[in-house]
Amino acid sequence: MITQLLVDLVVLLAAAKVGGLLAERLGQPAVLGELGAGIALGAFGLAGVHGPAAIAHDPVIEALAELGVVLLLFEVGLSTRLADLMKVGVSAFLVACIGVVVPMALGFGVGAWLLPGASPLAHLFLGAALSATSVGITARVLRDMDRIASSEGQIILGAAVIDDVLGLLVLAVMVGLAGGGAGGTSVATLAAVAAKAVGFVVGALVLGRRAAPRLFRLAALLAGKGVLFTLALIVCFGLAWAAHAAGLAPIVGAFAAGLILEGVPFAELAGEEYRLEERLTPLAAVLVPLFFVRMGLNVDLRSMATGSAGLALALAVAAIVGKQACALAVVTPGADRLAVGLGMIPRGEVGLIFASIGRTLVVNGRPLLEEGEFAAIVAMVLITTVVTPPLLRWRLGRLPAGAASGVVQPGAL
Amino acid sequence: MITQLLVDLVVLLAAAKVGGLLAERLGQPAVLGELGAGIALGAFGLAGVHGPAAIAHDPVIEALAELGVVLLLFEVGLSTRLADLMKVGVSAFLVACIGVVVPMALGFGVGAWLLPGASPLAHLFLGAALSATSVGITARVLRDMDRIASSEGQIILGAAVIDDVLGLLVLAVMVGLAGGGAGGTSVATLAAVAAKAVGFVVGALVLGRRAAPRLFRLAALLAGKGVLFTLALIVCFGLAWAAHAAGLAPIVGAFAAGLILEGVPFAELAGEEYRLEERLTPLAAVLVPLFFVRMGLNVDLRSMATGSAGLALALAVAAIVGKQACALAVVTPGADRLAVGLGMIPRGEVGLIFASIGRTLVVNGRPLLEEGEFAAIVAMVLITTVVTPPLLRWRLGRLPAGAASGVVQPGAL
Numbered sequence: 001m002i003t004q005l006l007v008d009l010v011v012l013l014a015a016a017k018v019g020g021l022l023a024e025r026l027g028q029p030a031v032l033g034e035l036g037a038g039i040a041l042g043a044f045g046l047a048g049v050h051g052p053a054a055i056a057h058d059p060v061i062e063a064l065a066e067l068g069v070v071l072l073l074f075e076v077g078l079s080t081r082l083a084d085l086m087k088v089g090v091s092a093f094l095v096a097c098i099g100v101v102v103p104m105a106l107g108f109g110v111g112a113w114l115l116p117g118a119s120p121l122a123h124l125f126l127g128a129a130l131s132a133t134s135v136g137i138t139a140r141v142l143r144d145m146d147r148i149a150s151s152e153g154q155i156i157l158g159a160a161v162i163d164d165v166l167g168l169l170v171l172a173v174m175v176g177l178a179g180g181g182a183g184g185t186s187v188a189t190l191a192a193v194a195a196k197a198v199g200f201v202v203g204a205l206v207l208g209r210r211a212a213p214r215l216f217r218l219a220a221l222l223a224g225k226g227v228l229f230t231l232a233l234i235v236c237f238g239l240a241w242a243a244h245a246a247g248l249a250p251i252v253g254a255f256a257a258g259l260i261l262e263g264v265p266f267a268e269l270a271g272e273e274y275r276l277e278e279r280l281t282p283l284a285a286v287l288v289p290l291f292f293v294r295m296g297l298n299v300d301l302r303s304m305a306t307g308s309a310g311l312a313l314a315l316a317v318a319a320i321v322g323k324q325a326c327a328l329a330v331v332t333p334g335a336d337r338l339a340v341g342l343g344m345i346p347r348g349e350v351g352l353i354f355a356s357i358g359r360t361l362v363v364n365g366r367p368l369l370e371e372g373e374f375a376a377i378v379a380m381v382l383i384t385t386v387v388t389p390p391l392l393r394w395r396l397g398r399l400p401a402g403a404a405s406g407v408v409q410p411g412a413l
Numbered sequence: 414m415i416t417q418l419l420v421d422l423v424v425l426l427a428a429a430k431v432g433g434l435l436a437e438r439l440g441q442p443a444v445l446g447e448l449g450a451g452i453a454l455g456a457f458g459l460a461g462v463h464g465p466a467a468i469a470h471d472p473v474i475e476a477l478a479e480l481g482v483v484l485l486l487f488e489v490g491l492s493t494r495l496a497d498l499m500k501v502g503v504s505a506f507l508v509a510c511i512g513v514v515v516p517m518a519l520g521f522g523v524g525a526w527l528l529p530g531a532s533p534l535a536h537l538f539l540g541a542a543l544s545a546t547s548v549g550i551t552a553r554v555l556r557d558m559d560r561i562a563s564s565e566g567q568i569i570l571g572a573a574v575i576d577d578v579l580g581l582l583v584l585a586v587m588v589g590l591a592g593g594g595a596g597g598t599s600v601a602t603l604a605a606v607a608a609k610a611v612g613f614v615v616g617a618l619v620l621g622r623r624a625a626p627r628l629f630r631l632a633a634l635l636a637g638k639g640v641l642f643t644l645a646l647i648v649c650f651g652l653a654w655a656a657h658a659a660g661l662a663p664i665v666g667a668f669a670a671g672l673i674l675e676g677v678p679f680a681e682l683a684g685e686e687y688r689l690e691e692r693l694t695p696l697a698a699v700l701v702p703l704f705f706v707r708m709g710l711n712v713d714l715r716s717m718a719t720g721s722a723g724l725a726l727a728l729a730v731a732a733i734v735g736k737q738a739c740a741l742a743v744v745t746p747g748a749d750r751l752a753v754g755l756g757m758i759p760r761g762e763v764g765l766i767f768a769s770i771g772r773t774l775v776v777n778g779r780p781l782l783e784e785g786e787f788a789a790i791v792a793m794v795l796i797t798t799v800v801t802p803p804l805l806r807w808r809l810g811r812l813p814a815g816a817a818s819g820v821v822q823p824g825a826l
Contacts, residue, residue, distance in 0.1 A: 006657075007654055229695065234426055238423050285643065
């Protein structure tokens with residue numbers, strides 16, 4: 001078992017590094033190369049070599065990859081100042097709302113247009129699958145380009161957190177509609193879902209910002225600086241778990257943990273030059289690429305081939321164009337609207353969750369979403385994931401560089 | 414699933430840190446506190462709280478812990494100079510041989526004395542379970558005390574590698590005897606087992622020391638210094654896998670990988686101050702304590718209670734006293750014989766493997782080793798594991814400090 005893991009790690013780390021370096025040589029973000037390396041490994045399956053594709057289903061690799069994206073958002077949070085995030089709060093809120101509503105409407109329209117025979121509920125599911133941004137890819141590009149602290153970066157990150165809360169509400173509504181029970185979801189249920197999620201984010205930040213410096217000061221006093229790193233990881237993993245318990249994605253909790261610990265004066269407590277980010281880098285350098293290579297490995301080219309190319313393309317266009325409406329919502333002076341719109345493009349887990357639920361629901365004796373529609377949603381996720389890094393890099397590269405965000409570049413390893 | 418992992422990590426990291434700090438306050442090595450923390454968590458099971466004990470059986474935590482001990486031995490290898498290891502080669506070889514033969518004879522004697530009704534094969538199995546040293550605990554104490562580069566440290570590490578080869582041979586003989594077929598294991602089989610294991614160690618070191626500097630130089634030229642860390646991990650995991658394929662423990666491969674990469678001029682290739690050990694430290698700071706806490710968690714106090722305390726104690730005494738015979742084999746001038754003997758005390762996986770095989774074998778209609786004898790072997794492993802850190806620390810603390818080994822202290826995090 002450890003043997004299999006060792007081989008898997010060798011394969012994935014080598015593929016990630018080769019893919020990442022190739023992409024950088026071609027002027028693309030490393031994350032695009034890591035995705036591509038994963039897709040290439042998965043493609044061996046088409047040739048009858050199933051070893052690499054099987055790695056994606058290994059629970060240990062899955063767990064390591066999930067830890068990777070948790071650490072990525074923790075790092076991103078650490079290089080984000082809560083005050084800067086607050087400054088763009090209005091923009092982030094508007095971006096999140098418009099970024100949910102417009103793609104949903106467009107997705108509904110695509111469904112009504114291309115699948116006139118399907119029920120309106122199916123059209124609504126297609127729309128919902130386009131609603132929520134998956135911030136991992138964008139966060140990675142922002143970090144690699146040292147643009148987390150830019151106002152565009154801050155708006156995208158803030159919107160992504162709000163987006164996750166909205167996605168939760170949409171999910172609650174859809175599950176209510178699909179359950180078909182007593183007229184769908186009650187307002188009280190929705191309010192409870194929203195209160196829990198918003199309560200977690202606000203509560204963690206307000207309490208955390210107050211408590212964390214004292215907690216770490218106490219720990220440094222009692223136990224020395226040797227305890228700081230482990231305690232930081234405990235806070236990160238603990239809040240990621242708490243976010244999940246509140247119905248949110250674990251990465252929202254990890255991001256909150258980073259925001260909280262950004263306010264802890266580590267250098268002062270350790271009595272020397274001490275940067276938590278530097279100590280996280282080697283851990284992230286191993287685990288983060290695992291997440292993106294595995295994301296590529298999960299692309300099932302065969303199941304996508306069963307989908308309707310027309311529906312997939314229309315959904316992808318709706319997903320991409322829909323999020324560009326976010327640009328209109330940016331009210332922060334000086335922020336580049338196009339960069340924000342591009343950064344909101346990637347879809348991920350939430351879209352796939354809607355696709356899975358839609359496939360298992362049976363309405364009038366047949367599944368709400370057929371295999372082909374499911375495959376089209378998967379293809380939409382892939383397309384939005386793959387187009388974002390080059391587009392975002394192109395746009396951010398044309399903007400003047402902002403303040404250095406202070407994140408240690410993975411290339412420095 | 415990620416949720417469970419996050420909770421498990423929070424519990425294990427917190428327990429490891431609290432246990433480690435308490436132990437250090439009491440003047441004991443941190444690793445003893447981590448073991449104790451694991452045993453304490455496991456003891457919740459006796460009170461009907463099975464959550465913590467269940468963590469030990471989580472395959473993801475198991476995999477992370479195994480990676481931890483692989484990284485520990487990789488670090489230890491990195492701070493070991495092959496030339497220094499060669500200098501103590503004769504001592505290491507003699508220590509390993511005497512350290513296998515004497516405990517086996519004593520264990521056989523204990524069996525014949527306390528279990529006169531059992532077959533001689535059962536006595537032999539009890540002896541074999543005492544043969545092989547498990548170097549993880551000792552390596553950790555040496556690293557924490559910065560004594561890897563001392564001649565005692567080098568003798569113990571060299572002997573541990575040879576010990577693993579010898580343990581493999583003993584295992585082959587025992588499996589042959591137990592199989593009972595055509596007169597046990599043939600000399601040809603034994604020679605093949607030995608050739609594969611020795612071939613791996615010698616081949617990896619000879620080829621690796623030649624090839625590694627060129628490989629890393631080429632990588633730095635083609636892809637920049639960003640690739641060095643990942644490539645180092647790939648070599649470590651790859652050789653750990655190869656060692657397992659050659660029948661050895663993965664940690665022997667990881668140690669060899671460290672010895673090989675010790676010869677790579679990283680600072681020169683990176684064109685700056687670059688210490689691979691420093692970059693490994695954060696990774697090891699998370700994973701290594703998981704290994705030792707989990708080792709403690711695996712202690713099943715209930716199953717040990719079913720064993721005969723007399724047999725357990727006699728086996729433990731035989732195990733400890735037997736390895737003190739190693740002291741006689743130290744021919745390196747100036748090396749402290751007692752420290753070497755104490756460092757060879759811990760038993761681990763190999764002992765448990767013999768215990769498990771003995772329990773599943775049926776001879777004359779009853780199991781070769783009864784439950785109680787199995788439990789006594791488990792207790793012996795626990796006792797040797799727990800007594801080593803304080804004894805070794807006491808002895809090494811009285812010796813003059815050797816050359817700094819250059820390993821970054823985990824406390825520095």
